[in-house]
Amino acid sequence: MKYIKRIVVSALLFLAVLYPNQVQARESTAYTYTISVDGEWIRTQDAYIPGQVYLKGFGLSKPSDLFIKDNIIYIADTGNSRIVIFNPRTDEISTLGEGILKGPRGIYVHDNGQIYVADYDEECVFVLSRNGAVKMKISRPDSYLFSENSRFKPTNVVVTAGNIIYVVGEGSYEGIMQFNEEGEFQGYYAANTARITLLEKIQELIFTQEQLNRLFKRTPRAIQNIDITENDLLYSVTQDAGISFSWREAQESEDNNVKLHNLAGQDILNTSNDMVDEWNFVDIAAGQYDNCYALTYTGLINEYDSEGNLIFSFGGRAVSSERSGLFTYAAAIDIDNDGFIYVLDSERAFIQMFYPTEYAVLTHKAISQLKSANYTESEATWVDLLKLNGMSRIAHNGYGKTLYLQQNYKEAMKHFKIANNKAYYSECFWEIRDAWINKYIGTILIILAAAYLCRMLWKPVGKKIFPKRKEPKILKTHKAPKLLKDILYIFNFIRHPIDSFYNVKKGEKGTVLSASILYLATFVIFMCDRLFRGFIFNHTSAKDVSILSVMALFFIPCFLWVIGNYMVSSINEGEGKLRAVYVGTAYAMAPYTIAAPFILILTYILTLNEAFYINFAWYLSLAWSVVLIFLGIMEIHNYTFKEALKNVLITIFFMAMAITAFAVLYIIWGQVVDFLNQLIGEVTYRALY
């Protein structure tokens, strides 16, 4: 509700829009965006520029759809219950369907000249001839296939070359309605799947079928609008109607909101569900080059390629001023044969046209060339594109792919790294590593063999020269400083954990100082492990992370654990002192502390194909540390297994409570400060004016 209020307020106020950074005389009134190499929105050269405005002041009333056939625009003029036919090149206008239509919401014109109109108010789909005569009227199907509870409120219609009619209606939860040439209902098509929460999954496991039926009805999200491609495939857009204004949540919805359906109704646009999409799409238009344009009612237009990657995003909302290229309530979008984009503004009742720039055409060309395996030409096009925007992810990826397919792995790797494309980077790295190994395998083997031979030869000779071979110095010698010995005692925990903990408890090994150094060392290793892994295995970019957050992530749990464990154990008859817990915990992290550096090195050598080794080693070291901590508790406090388990659980509970308490205090404190501020402000205002 708060959000809505803010929108209304900002629409009412006359708002100044000023950006201080760059003065630019752009042709366009809104910036074009693309996705940057960091996966964030970034401005780019204008891809589409607003051209003429059509039918402004003609008298359309709440129009809701437009369809373009052979460069003629057909408009569903809902408020006037008619179809308006407009030729933007000659400005000729004619109308159709007066007296027949009641509330036309969607329109489609077939190759054979028939006009299909989805009439929302009349609850039917009209099939009109070229001159407006009714040829067929499809009303609510009588079929048992048609959902009992649904009404027939069609909002849009498309027809395949084979005369299969697809209708989308209000609340199309069941999917797109499919009719044959005679207007007989054939069934539903391409329904969205309902999302299942974790709770629902658990309920599904436990409850009986009857209980399940009674408990909840999961309705999948309704399909909002559809369009058809040249090859009779269907695009659909879905809105998160239930979530409405809180788009942030909608964004997290697992399903994509833009889909391209194959004959079975499955989404073939982007199967990994990680599209850059919006929750408020109202219409979609199939483009000329297997691309598509999705429109939100706020006037934002996203263009996607055939794999569902975002190419451009442009357009915008007219909030405080009416400038061309911006919309008050965008309702429909379509493309003509020249690639011009027409967007219908329902509130302002006009059509705004956009035309593509060189940049847009070049991008389409590059994508198409790459797709049709035209590598050499595509390479040149991508280079041109990178000149125009050096931070566009799609450009670096595209260029990288052409290089990769031409087996120029080294260059390709560079661009995949910039584009943050780990999968392809890993492939390139594998190829390079493979070549390297192939090249040097002989040398390496020879060196190894030579080394072995030397060793074999050295053994008898060496014994003669150095008769008493010394053991490794540091560990055994008594001369080494105590601190160093204490620190190196960490290796003992790998082999003899229980004895070692005992020694720590007794105070014979390990001091507060050595433990502190170990904490610090573990922290540094932890930080490197988080931030400075090899590119393929690195999931956080160091430049976006503040050192404080990493420190907090490491030291706060450590601190809470040590304090919590000591306090819990002291009331639970634990024997350990605070020192023992502190020192013991530091040493218990030994497996991680020792293994992580090696894993770190491995991340620079291995590729995604060998990711298993890295993950396995990492989890193993972690699990081992956890086991050691547990053993440490048993030993230090002299607990049985059961007691130790209880202790651990209570300690974890304590940690959770401590964090919650701090959070609550923090929030309340903020509220109190705010309240006082308001009070003082209010009082001074009343007193002074």
Added chain:
Amino acid sequence: VRYIKYAFLIALAVALLSIVVDAAGYRNKKYEFTVPDTSLVEINTNRYTQPDNIGDKIENRLDLEGFQKKIENQILEIWFNEKLATLRIVDKRSGYIWGFVGTDKPDNLNKSWYAMANSILTIEYYDKKNAEKRISLSSKDIEKQYSWQDNSLDCQVKIPDLSMEFKFTMALSNDGITFALPIDSLKEGGKEKIKSVYFAPFLGTTQEDEIDGYIFVPDGPGALIRFGKAQSYTSGFSKKIYGLDMGIDALEAPSGLMSSRSDDYLVDEPQVTVPVFGMVHGAYQNAYMAVIENGEDYATILANVSGIQTNYNWVTARYDYRQSYMHTVTKSGTGIYKPQEDYNQQDIKVTYYFLTKEDAGYSGMAVKYRDIMEKTGFAKTERVDKEIPLRLNIIGAEIKKGFLKNYLTAFTDIDEAVEIIGQLEKAGINNLTFVYEGWQKKGVNGSKYGEVRFESKVGKKKDFDDLKGIVEANGGRYYLTINPVTANEDQINKAAYASVNISKNYTKFTRTDKTLMYQESFLIKPSEMVNYIGKSRTKLSSYDLSLKGLGIRLYSDYSGKTLSRSDTKDLILQELKKPANQNIALYNPNQYLWNDTTEYFDMPMVNSQYLYETDTVPFLQIVLKGSIDYYAPYANQGFYTQNSILKMIEYGAYPSFIAAAADNYELEDTPLVDLYSINFNDWYDTILQVYRQVNEALKHVEGACITEHKIVLQGVVRVSYSNGINIYLNYNQEDKKVDDVLIPAKGYCIEGR
């Protein structure tokens, strides 16, 4: 039989082959990736000037019945009706009668609107409850004493209910009428507060498209609003002269996209930099142009076409004495709107000039305005070069996000800059306006505000001197860029430097994009700003300076002793007037700075593109061509198409590029991420191509003034210069022939050489 068998086999093979070929052809469906012909849909937009409808003579729609002739000179007669406080102006040259609406109240105006429409003066005030009210001179509640002199009227105005009084004058001078309201005559006595004043707001008003004509507003380069059928718009044209006063006006970005993309998607609207507006009744027949001589710092130009509020087309200026602002009560920004306590100390003076025949159009207005400027002391002449200048903005160093701390990236060091100059020289481009940005210690957005030190990663002071030598030896100019107006939180100590607005918050611009390195940029206190400029001018006295943001930002400051907008303006002018042997380049400067501008960067090339605006016209350009060298915005930021090149030629603007030696992706994670493409080598060919085309045309008119700008046909423009040269441009996709000149498609033609 065997032959038949063979024939059959061959036929079969051919058929199969053709199927395969066909299938292959289908699979590799070839698209043609060419830019479609967009010339028609482009030139029909309001980014271009539309041809004038040269139609019938505009007949008088008003008469003089009920009016008495009060004063006159050789050109104008003023007739007055004291009851309605309304007038008629007769232009003796053409016999055309200017006025407001008829003497009988039309049905489509209510009483209040009618009073405003017909009165020569309307005031707005805040009543006791701070609600806005309006009263016009014809009202019975106003006591007025007219005293007519030889060629002027003095009118004493008293409003007993509001205990308010003031005096205004209307004087006749040659071809103009001047309205004035001296500030010392204004007296307030009651609880009501004066808000603003209008003079003759409905002068020349028309209904819908009853006659052919347009409103001119100086939106960016200039915009026309042609009269048309009534249509509904949410608001009319309303822009403060010299831009918003950031010290009072709200600086919020709009929200409402409701998407994952951030809400700062709007391209900045150009602002009004000249205090001028006008109206034309019939192109090349009758027109007036209003020039605000005093009080423009607080004036707003309003233009309304039929459909907005009323059915009338009208344009005027509102002179504000007070405005309401958000008085915040809490830290989170909630508060109440209330008017300013004290009124602005401003005299108001505006002159309406009447134009006829060939002068009656936007082009004639611009020429007239140039004359007026010259008469009032604007004396600058363009430097005449053999070849036109090319502005090259080079990025030196900039900070980049990093782990633990930001680090510095050198985008172009001195050696690379020398190489860039060498490459251009090799291509024959010597007349460079070379602008170095980010030369300071820690780069463009990392340098401490107020410091004047060179970044060693770019070069030592000596290197900068050497570079200056190279540029100037070639015949170019060398500027160092300083941004004295805005800074981010790391560059300043906010308490010491940031300006404070009337609501007692820091005055700042905020962008909603959370991925930016700096979302906020703070405006600097005018006193500190002037200090910094002064310091830079002494410490860098051997260099020319380009001062970013100074020309276009004018704001009041409430950090200490209140500085009004006019005070800030005076401070800036005082500093710039100090004698120094140093050139100052400004970015899109407001009119009051033109005398102190040696070069004009970022000349606006397009208006705000409001739906009711029908044309963009080169008003600013006609005024300035021949006086100051002015440059188009950076071509590599989306202004490099053939149409853009033609527009540079049409508007007489020299090309600009922003460049660096570093690769484009180096921009990632810097505050300059919005520049997206600046690598010099990538743009080298485009630079040559753009420069050569523009040079080939504009070198013939170096130092000359534009005498006329005219649309001959849709998409065909003729620009006439004072040295007798005409430049014809054709934005169409096909060749056009006008005045016996054949202009190639998407090209230009120079005549009179």
